[in-house]
Structures are given as C-alpha cells and as structure tokens.
Amino acid sequence: MNQDSNNPGGRVAHHGSGAELFVIYLVNLLLKVITLGIYHFWAVTRVRRYLWAQTSFDGERFEYTGTGRQLFLGF
Structure with a gap:
C-alpha cells in the first residue's frame, strides 16, 4: 500500500455537490x-x-443510520 508521508492515516474525500445540498436545504x-x-x-x-x-x-463511504424519530425522542 502506497501512503503519502504527509497523510499517513488515509485519504478523506467528499463527492457531493453544493447544488444537491442546497435543494435538500430548500425542501427541508x-x-x-x-x-x-x-x-x-x-x-x-436528511442532511446528515x-x-x-x-x-x-480510503474509498469506503460512510453511512448514517440514525433516524429523525430517534432525534425527536432524544430531544
């Protein structure tokens, strides 16, 4: 495995776009x-x-498994 000396842990990347997030914001x-x-x-x-x-x-996408109901009940 080739690792950059400036980034010994791994690579974090974001693949989304501001336009998609803005649409989610407007609907919300x-x-x-x-x-x-x-x-x-x-x-x-939804935003999370x-x-x-x-x-x-490192090429593996994250997944958020929480629900709005959980946040509501925790409030």
Whole structure:
C-alpha cells in the first residue's frame, strides 16, 4: 500500500455537490414551515445522511443510520 508521508492515516474525500445540498436545504425549509418546526429532526437526519454518504475514507463511504424519530425522542 502506497501512503503519502504527509497523510499517513488515509485519504478523506467528499463527492457531493453544493447544488444537491442546497435543494435538500430548500425542501427541508419548506417542510419545517409547513409543520411549524416539527420536521426539524427529520431535516437534520436528511442532511446528515447526504453528507455522510458523500464522504469516503480510503474509498469506503460512510453511512448514517440514525433516524429523525430517534432525534425527536432524544430531544
């Protein structure tokens, strides 16, 4: 395995785009307004799932398994 001396651990890469994240943000904003803020926990989960799925370490993508319901009940 070839490793760079400046980065001995591994390579972290992000594969997402700002445009996709912005669309998620707009949809989340609309749903938060419609539900008077209750959708906040599911919105956070949606953003986390997107960000984690678009991030990889040494070629392996992350996966966020939390749910909006878990965040809501934990609140």
